[in-house]
Structure formats: C-alpha cells, structure tokens
Amino acid sequence: MSSRVSIDFEVDGVRRSEEIAPNTVLLDLLRDRHALTGVKASCERGVCGACTILVDGTPAASCGVFAFSVDGAAVETIDGQGREGGLGPVQRAFAECGGFQCGYCTPGMVMLTTALLRAHPEPDDERIRSWISSNVCRCTGYQMIVDSVRRAAELSREEQP
C-alpha cells in the first residue's frame, strides 16, 4: 500500500485536499485524521449505522465507504449539525424528547433524521420508522426516537424563513 491517492472533498462545508492510502476507509479518515470522533465506530460492517454520515446528502455508513470514493463529494457529519451558538433543530429535538440514552447511536440517528427531513419535511410515523430502521439503537426501544424525529420536523419547519 505504498501508493497514495489525492482526494479533494468537503467536510461539513470546509474544502479539504489530502493524500491518502487507497485502502483508507472514510470512517477512519474522519475519526483518526480529522478527530471527528462524533462519527462513532461500532459494528464496522455497515449494519448498525452508528457511523452514518451524508455523502452529497445521502446517508451512508462511513465504515463501508472508501475515502477515495468521496473525491469531489460533500460530506456532512454530526460535527456540522450545530447552529450559531447552539444546537441545530434535529439535535434540539433529540435532546428535548430524550431520543437517546447511551448516545452511541445518536450522531448516526441525527444524520439520518437530517436526510429524512430534507426529503420528507412532514414524515408520518410509518415513514419515520422505515427510515430509522437502517440504524440500531440498543437502548431506547425506538419510540422516543420516533417522537424526536417528529419533533425535529416541527423545529426544522420553524427554522425555515
């Protein structure tokens, strides 16, 4: 693995150009090089979704994405979800509704919710359940996450000008 490849991509709105080994996994690049430890590593098999990020707006398990493949893409992580001086609407909703316990799945759930609300600003419970079924939460039993997503939809709509 002596060869290196160059990638040019955006992370949370900041453009980055860097040299990486071709077998670098995006999860490791974000956590180890960029210290974005809010992107959680868990199953590393693309199942649990703790490492969910958005690539050009689409949710992806960053443990299953080669870093070279995001060349030219915009990557969004939990780190970019805040707002000036505090929490973003999705984050506020999860905090308010208690849609987290140990917190390990929470960044992934927040990213999933962000993508869901962009695609469907007023999702019904069935759609919410269907979307968040791509990530595992072992603590909450999900209903309080469903409540959080519903509340996030309200807060996100309020935020629109």
Place this chain on the structure above:
Amino acid sequence: MTNQPAAVGTSARRHDAAAKVTGGALYTADVRLPGMLHAKVLRSPHAHARLRSVDATRARALAGVHAVLTRDELAGLSPTYGYFIKDQPVVAMDKVRYVGDVVAAVAAEDEATALRALELIDVVYEPLPDVPDVTAALAEDAPELFEEAPPGIVPPYGTGASGHLRPRRNVCYEFRYATGPADVWQECDHVFEDTFAFSRMNHFHLEPFVTVADVRGEQIEIWSSTQNPFPLRKELARVLRVGENRIRVHVPYVGGGFGAKHNCKTEPIAILLSRMAGRPVRYCLTTEEGFLTLSQHAAVLKVKTGVKADGTFVARESEVLLDAGAYSDGSPLVAEKAAYRMPGPYRWTHVKSSCACVMTTTTPAGPFRGFGATQSTWAGESQVDMIARRLGMDPYELRIKNLKRLGEPFVPGESGIDSDLAEGLDTVAGELGYHRRARTPNRGMGLAIGFKDGGGVNKPAQARVKVTANGAVYVNSGTVEIGQGASTTLCQVAAEVLGVPLEQVAYAPINTDVTPFDQGTNASSGMTVMGRAVLRAAEAVRAQVLEFAARQLGCEATALTLENWAVRRGDEAPTPLPGLIMKVFGGTGYEFSGEGFFKAPNSPEAPLDAPCVFWEIGWAGAEVEVDPDTGKVTVLQLVASGDVGKAINKLVCRGQDEGAAVMGLGQALFEEMRYDGSALLNGEALDYRVPMAEDLPERFVSVTQEQGHGPGPFGAKGAGEGAMVPVAAAIANAVHDATGVRVTALPLSPERVFNALHRR
C-alpha cells in the same frame, strides 16, 4: 422547603443531552494518548485443546511490533480472574476452552501491523473432545473442562440458602434454596411438571469492549468502558499483585453495557502490553470479538408446581441448568438469582429451587439485563398460563388469586413486596383491553409478571456532594452514566435537597483515586442504593451550610431555609450565601463537602445475607396474530410497565422501560446466538438480528407506574431491567391464547411455532 420549582418529578432535559446529540460526548473508544499503540489478540480456532507450544519469535521480529504477550510472560502475576471463581486466564495457559479463547496478544504501531503479527505466532494445539451444551457437559463420560479446581469461594448465605463449588462434573457452582414444609405435596390436588428452554442473546452494546492503558513506572492508569470501576480495580490489583492505589480507573461515557461490562474484559491485556512496551496501549474489540467475550445464559428449566383444585398455589420446586460457557465469569451470581427468583410474585407454602452453572465449550456467559430473572420468569410465567388452562381458569384470575399482597415478605427473612402487584396487572390488562378481547381466530392476548429482587446483594454505595462558594454543586459518585440517565437523576436528587436549579448541579467524571467507592452500576441500583447515598450527602452539605449561616446570622440553623443559594429566616429577605461565605473564608472561596453512604443492613435471616433493597416488578401484556401457514408471530400490541415508586425524571423512566421491553421483544421473537456444536454461527452484526424500529409492534405502550412505596429518595424504586423480564412469557402466553398451542422454547421463531402448531 423551597420556592424553587421542584427538581424531582419532572421531565427535565438530561445533563448529557448536549454532549450526546452533538457527538461531543467522549467515550473510551475515543480516547487517544500520545504515542499510543494498538492491541490485537490471537484467538483459538479450537473449542477445546491442550496448548502444546506457543512460539511468538517471528511476531516479535516484525517491524512495528512493540510487545507480545503469551503464557510465557505471566510470571509474577496471579494470572486468572473471575467473580467467585478465578478460572479465566489473562491468556491461555494449559488449554483453550472455546473458539475465541485468547491465546496471545500483540501491541503494535497500528491495528493492521498487530493483525499481521498474530499470523506469525506459531501455536501447536492438541485438540480435545468438546462439550457444546449442558447435556453433553453433564454426560457421565464428558471430558472435564477443568481437571483441577480453580480457586473459588462461596459467599455467606442466610436461612435456607447454600452455595456449592464443583458439586459434579463440569458444574462450577450450584445454588440451592428451600423454605416451608416439603410434605405439602400431599395436599396438592394437581401437580404439574414442565420443562422450558431459554436461548441466549448477545448484549450488543454499540460501544465495543475497549480499554486504553498507560503504565508509567509504578502507576497504572486506564480508561475503560466498564460498569464497575471499583471491583475492577480490586481484581486488577489482585491479578497484577500491586496495591489498589497504583491503579487509577477513569470511566468516560459508556456506550451501553446491559451487564456485559463488569470486571476484567479488555483491561488486563491492555495493561500488560503497556507495561511491556512502555507506551500507552489501546485495546478495542470488534463486534465479532464481543460475541466471543460474553453472552447471556442459555438455560433449561424444570418446574414442578402443586396447586389446589381451586387454583391456590401450594408448592413449587425447580431445577435450572445455566449454560455458563467456558469460564465462570458472573455465572454463580446469576445462578443465585435464577433459583432465588423462581417463586415469582406468588404465595407458596413450600419452595425448593436449585440452579447449576454448567461449563461448556462456548462463549462465557455472565451478567445480562434481568440477571437470571429473565430465565426464571420465562419458565414460571409460561407455566402459570399452562396451569390456568389445565384448570379451566383465566390466567389473569389465577394470577390475581395467588399474588402476594403489598408488604408481604417474599420469603421468610426477606423484605416486603413494595408494589401492589394486582394494581400493576390491572393497569396492563386495562391498557391492553384484555378483559374485553374478542375471540378472533389466530389472535390472542397474554399477560406476564416479571419479578426480581433489585438493588444488588449486600451492596454498599458512597457519594460526595460539594458546593462552591457561589453555589455550584458537584455530585461525586461511582455510578457510571451508561445511558440509563443516572448522571441526571442523581443530580436532581441533590438539586431538590439543596434548593438549587438543576442546571447548577454537575455530575463529576469518575476517577477511582477521588470518586467515592461504589460496587457497580448494575442491579437497577442507581436510585435505591446510590440515590440514597447522594441524598444523605446532599443533606449533610445542607446541614453544614445552614449551621454555617446560622452562626454568621446569630440564629438557630433550624430557623433557616435554603433556596437559590441564599438563606431565609421566616419572612425576611433572603441573605445571599456567596458574600457570607467569602467574608469568613476569603475572596478565593470555599467548598462545603458532605459524604453519604447507604447499604441494606446484613441479616442472618435473609437468605442472601441482606434483605432485598426493593422489588423490581415488570408487567407486560401482548396481543399477537399467528399465521398458521408460516408460524410467524406478529405482535399487534405490546404493553410494558414498571413501578418506579416515584419518577425522579419521567423521560428517563420511560426510556428505561421501553428500551427494556424491546430487548425482551427481541428475546421473544428472534434474537439468539445460534451454535452448530461449539461453533457460533451468527456471531456478527450482519447475521445476528437485534430489534430495529420496524420491529416495533403496531401499538407499543409503556406505562410508568408511580405507586409511591419505594425505599429510595422521595419514594423512588429502581428501573431498567423489570420491563424486559416478562415480555417473552407474555408473548408466548398470547400465542397460546391465539392457537391453543404452547411453545416452551425461545425464541418464538416461525419455524418453532409452525412445528408446534402442526404437532397438535
């Protein structure tokens, strides 16, 4: 006491909310130290084998490798660990006893190098016959997993209870309990004997087992994802033969545990490698390795129950066999509870229970949410329904007839039941619509009551509450924030006592050098044990502050009240405390500090050495539809309820009950570690199915009861396990109601239900 809005009984936002929703929360898995190395281990491919030789010469020579640990590096240590029985080696010594047993460990510049080094370790195994399950392990000619007895202890027990080390081949421990005259069997009109099988789950905590160790000279410092830092410290000190004050354990946020993260897991290897390499070492397991580290106990449960013709319960005898896996871990403690909880919430004249931990060549089993009660309730509550149907009674009526009353002792020498059991059952039955259910083919409803003693056995907890001159409060306790919300609720207790807003109270990080002692974050003990220690510490601080203010103001402390960090005498204007304090202690400030302690008093009459702190009851009701062509069970409704006595934080309580209930749903329907002989077939996230949001029943309701009888602060009880315990039995009872067929083994997979339907 105060004009503040009460800090207790609210749905206050959790203290850890901002850190967790921003991804800023630090877990052990996120800890990075300068110069840190990475560890990986070599695991046995054999279920049972003698180790002929372990040669790491080639691995040591690989560039980037800094330390290799094999059995040759264990000199000067007490190299085995465990709870009651010290049988698990840091790395394999004479034998390996399951696929995945750790043989050697490497610390290298990165994980990839460590993995390459493992391939260069030459091991010669001499395979031995395996013992994949309890039947094989108990066979007369079964190979012994331990030819010699590992060191072990039996803790003190009270009336009726006893523990036995190695009572027979491949059994590491047996617990027995009996009370009441055995001759009552003659008075029974019916005696029913049934056998149940319980499958094992993986904890599947999302944060893996992980430790970062930094050994510098004599000082050992670790960051670890653990539920019990103090007992861990003690065990590490014993293994390493150093003083406990040489080991400092930090516990950042823990990404789930569910019982798995107790005592030695990744810690000994991380420490030994760091000591050898002279550099910090991070040892983080993969999810696949988690499946090879600890599991719940599979069990076979034989239950014999004698009743009168009118349904009055008379006697229950039970024999439980737990599959303990290859090492004892917490199995003896789980055995205590699986046997002791077998009577359930009912009144009996005679009880006799035993539970044996059977060693097999599979993943070691240990503590898991429910801790033996999930197993005993599965059998006990399934059988109650079977008996009701045999007697032609409604299972609800049979339960109501035999439930213990509020305050009635569980068994002689025990504390009284601190919930109205019938009230709880009525709550769930009402929410489910049990009494007005229509008779629809293939649809049915079932109820069950989960029952366990809560608060741990003989469990001490200490806490410290400090207040600065400006009224900023610290709660210092060893209760780990593992997701359950204790870092918020314990602060709510202190805020209530001190009359300050909750935002002014911080939960201090855990560092065993300075944090007061605690036995561990388990047994749903956070509020009823540690909560009482925190309450007392806060009361001690309040007394100090009031006495101090009284001296300054020239009055009696009893004449003063504390609110918003000011003292008030009668109707006078409040006197702010900061000025008063700095006038005496100087402008640099001062801290008031109070200590609190709680432990249930010991009692020789109590079977488990001290009476139970509180009784954790979970009520569940389910409505199911069974597809007769496929055996698929669809849960239409799931109602789960715990009695928290008094909810310190309503959101937190709801979250505990719902999370527990859904874990029970997974146990009931599909979650299972599947073995082919001693080989685990589904030990990874892709093949091992945990509940997802799409698995939620169409109607899922949790009810937080606040019956007000709890022993904790403000009448609180504990939560976290109760609502998991009855779910599997409630669903099996609903399947029975729907189809007339009883399934006695878990999970209730389509295949198993189909086969049961077509045997009738």
